[in-house]
Amino acid sequence: KITVRYSDGTEKRLSVSEDQTILEAAEASGVPIVNECQSGICGTCVGNCTSGSYELGRTEGLSEQERSTRKLLACQARVRSDCVIELAYPANANAARLVAGEAMLESVELVSNSTAILRIDASNLGEKLSYQPGQFAQLMVPGTGLWRSYSYAHVANDENRLEFIIRLLPQGAMSDYLRLRARAGDRIQLRGSKGRFYLREATRPVVLMAGGTGLSAILAIAEQLSRDGCTQPVHLYYGVSRYEDLCKLDALKKLGDACPGLALHTVVAEPDPRWKGATGLITDLLDVGDLNGGDVDVYLCGPPAMVEAVRRWFDARGMHNITLYYEKFVPTG
Ligand code: FES
Secondary structure (H helix, E strand, O other): OEEEEOOOOOEEEEOOOOOOOHHHHHHHOOOOOOOOOOOOOOOOOEEEEEEOOEEOOOOOOOOHHHHHOOEEEOOOOEEOOOEEEEOOOOOOOOOOOOEEEEEEEEEEEEEEOOEEEEEEEOHHHOOOOOOOOOOEEEEEOOOOOOEEEEEEOOOOOOOOEEEEEEEOOOOOHHHHHHHHHOOOOOEEEEEEEEOOOOOOOOOOOEEEEEEHHHHHHHHHHHHHHHHOOOOOOEEEEEEEOOHHHOOOHHHHHHHHHHOOOEEEEEEEOOOOOOOOOEEOOHHHHOOHHHOHHHOOEEEEEEOHHHHHHHHHHHHHOOOOOOEEEEEEOOOOO
C-alpha cells in the first residue's frame, strides 16, 4: 500500500503491484500526482518518501541532494514495502478541470531557429481554460498522435486566446510542424491545464528566473503579480543562449512599467555586438544584495543544467531559507 499525503494534509491510500511505478498505481486509482514527461527527466512528479523502502529507477530529474533526502520520481520509482509519499502541493493542485477539445492555430512567429511564439484560438472549447500562472497545456502535433506540453505565457482569459513560447529543436514532431507546415486556421487538439509549478501567495520578496523559452511560464507569473498589485520587490532574470533567441522584451518592459517593484535583468550567454546588455549566465547576474538575505521565494523555469546551477549558487552561499519552486524544462521537439 502507498499513502499519498498532500501539502494540505489530505491523504489518499492506494494499492500497488510490484511491477507498477508509483505514478501508474496512482493513476489507476484516480489519485492525482502531477507529472509531465513520464520518463524520469523533468522532475515534475517528485515526491518525498517519509517511510518505507523503494527503488528509484531513472533519476535524471533529481539532484544528488534530492536523492539523499529520500526524494523520488513517482513516474520511475517502485515501492518495496508500504510507503508514505509526501507531495508539495495540495490535493486539488490539479483540480483545474481538465478541458480538452479542438482549437485553432492563429499564428506562428519564428523568433529564431530555436524559438517560436505560437498563438492559439481556443474560444470554441466551450469552457474557460482555468489555470494557475506557471502551469501548462498539452497540444497534439497535427497529423500525429503526439502530445507536447507548453507553459502558458499569460494569465487565463475568458476568450481562451492562448500564447506559448516554444523551444524548437533541429528535428522533432512539433518543431518540424511549426517550422514547415503550420498554417493559420489549422485545427489543433488541446488539453489543459496541468503542472505543479505555479505562483503561490507573495508574502515575501520574489525572484523570477527564466532560461530560454522558460520565459513562457515566468511571464504568466509576472503578469499575475502585476495584476495583484504585488507590493513585494520582484527581481526577474531572463537569460538566453544567443541574442536572436531573445523575445518578448516589449512585454517584459510593459510589466516593468506597470509594476514599480519589478526589476528586470536580461543576459545573453554568447557575446554579440548587437546586444548592449549583460553577457554571461543568469548566475553571473545574481546578486546577494537582491535576495533579501535569502528570505525570498524563487520561481525558476529553465533547462535542467540551469536549474542545478542556480541551486548550487544558492547552496554555496548558504541560502537555505529560500523556497525554490522550479520547472525543469525538457524540450521534446
Ligand atoms: Fe516524472 Fe517527468 S514526470 S520525471
